[in-house]
Amino acid sequence: MKILVTGGAGYIGSHTVVELLNSGFKVVIADDLSNSSIEALERVKKITGKDFDYYQLDIGKSDSVRNLLNEHTDIAAVIHFAAFKAVGESSQNPLKYYKNNVANTIILLEELKRAGIYQFVFSSSATVYGDPNAVPITEGFPIGATNPYGQSKLTVEEILTDLAKSEHKWSISILRYFNPIGAHESGLIGEDPNGIPDNLLPYVSQVAVGKLDKLRVFGEDYDTPDGTGIRDYIHVVDLAKGHIKALVNQSKKHGCFTYNLGTGKGYSVFNIIKEFEVVSGKKIPYKVVDRRPGDIAECWANASLAKVELGWEAEYDLNRMLEDTWRWQSKNPNGYE
Ligand code: NAD
Numbered sequence: 001m002k003i004l005v006t007g008g009a010g011y012i013g014s015h016t017v018v019e020l021l022n023s024g025f026k027v028v029i030a031d032d033l034s035n036s037s038i039e040a041l042e043r044v045k046k047i048t049g050k051d052f053d054y055y056q057l058d059i060g061k062s063d064s065v066r067n068l069l070n071e072h073t074d075i076a077a078v079i080h081f082a083a084f085k086a087v088g089e090s091s092q093n094p095l096k097y098y099k100n101n102v103a104n105t106i107i108l109l110e111e112l113k114r115a116g117i118y119q120f121v122f123s124s125s126a127t128v129y130g131d132p133n134a135v136p137i138t139e140g141f142p143i144g145a146t147n148p149y150g151q152s153k154l155t156v157e158e159i160l161t162d163l164a165k166s167e168h169k170w171s172i173s174i175l176r177y178f179n180p181i182g183a184h185e186s187g188l189i190g191e192d193p194n195g196i197p198d199n200l201l202p203y204v205s206q207v208a209v210g211k212l213d214k215l216r217v218f219g220e221d222y223d224t225p226d227g228t229g230i231r232d233y234i235h236v237v238d239l240a241k242g243h244i245k246a247l248v249n250q251s252k253k254h255g256c257f258t259y260n261l262g263t264g265k266g267y268s269v270f271n272i273i274k275e276f277e278v279v280s281g282k283k284i285p286y287k288v289v290d291r292r293p294g295d296i297a298e299c300w301a302n303a304s305l306a307k308v309e310l311g312w313e314a315e316y317d318l319n320r321m322l323e324d325t326w327r328w329q330s331k332n333p334n335g336y337e
């Protein structure tokens with residue numbers, strides 16, 4: 001079975017391509033390298049010993065997508081990772097986010113429909129729950145975005161829901177990821193953010209490796225046991241495997257199905273710092289500063305629907321996630337450069 005992976009050179013995409021190849025799928029990647037490196041794809045080949053087709057293209061260019069689909073008439077399904085993901089930037093430049101994440105997704109979907117491909121897996125985010133009233137979060141919780149990035153994910157979710165209603169042929173999985181961290185156990189692929197990282201784990205690991213001085217902890221006055229924010233961190237390899245389970249499951253039915261992909265456990269910023277120090281043997285200097293605007297106290301999943309319907313459950317614990325993060329960061333202090 002051949003799968004088109006958009007954004008397959010990125011952080012989650014590259015780990016998913018490894019799992020797809022190791023599970024016997026054929027893979028075609030479409031990525032414009034706007035936030036990734038070709039080196040990641042070389043490393044995927046090294047890890048798996050397997051090859052795949054790669055197209056450097058923008059999924060918003062209908063001609064390019066059409067050419068790819070004409071050259072691979074046996075594509076059975078698409079996993080759509082390609083998007084921009086920086087929450088802060090999305091507030092400064094909302095058009096950039098709506099164009100790439102929404103308009104370009106529509107162009108991709110039009111070309112898929114034209115080519116008769118109706119199996120689609122979409123990368124959504126726990127950010128669509130906004131500031132939840134309670135935790136753990138189930139899929140039926142109210143949704144509502146608090147920034148243009150989140151709104152772009154929500155809008156695509158709505159488009160996909162309408163699409164599945166409009167034509168019975170569609171089989172669509174909407175996967176709401178919680179906080180992906182970690183890296184492949186080989187230490188060959190991992191998260192490689194541009195510039196100063198926005199997210200906690202890349203920041204902590206760059207402090208540990210000596211690239212950044214100290215972590216700023218965004219608030220210790222939340223209504224949580226130690227006052228810092230609590231999140232559901234999930235190993236990127238567990239997340240990658242969730243996509244394969246979703247693909248297999250949706251191929252047996254029609255409609256649009258939404259699943260939380262998380263571990264169901266929450267850890268605070270202080271928990272992460274302490275555990276990372278143990279795993280890396282490095283001190284993580286930090287300073288508590290004001291809350292980051294838009295942050296919430298707690299966000300963690302009830303992931304039982306994915307367990308019941310997909311037969312998927314996260315396997316790796318926090319210690320393993322941090323060990324793998326550290327192996328990647330310490331072996332590649334400058335990422336793929
Ligand atoms: P990433 O930036 O590492 O990967 C995205 C990839 O898509 C990059 O390789 C980029 O070059 C490519 N891309 C972007 N726009 C493109 C376009 N128009 N045409 C072709 N390629 C394009 O991000 P990631 O962390 O791997 O995230 C993958 C998906 O998961 C995104 O849709 C993101 O919104 C979603 N997501 C990520 C997180 C997270 O914390 N990492 C959490 C929830 C959801």
Ligand code: WQD
Nearest residue numbers: 087125127198199200201203216217218229230231269295
């Ligand atoms: C985690 C915790 C921060 C950085 C974001 C997006 C979300 C999704 C995942 C894409 C929070 C604290 C962080 C730092 C800190 N992405 N923190 N100092 O905000 O839960 O989610 O990534 O879909 O949409 O919003 O993740 O890693 O930024 O923060 O204290 O330098 O760490 O306040 O409590 P977040 P994060």
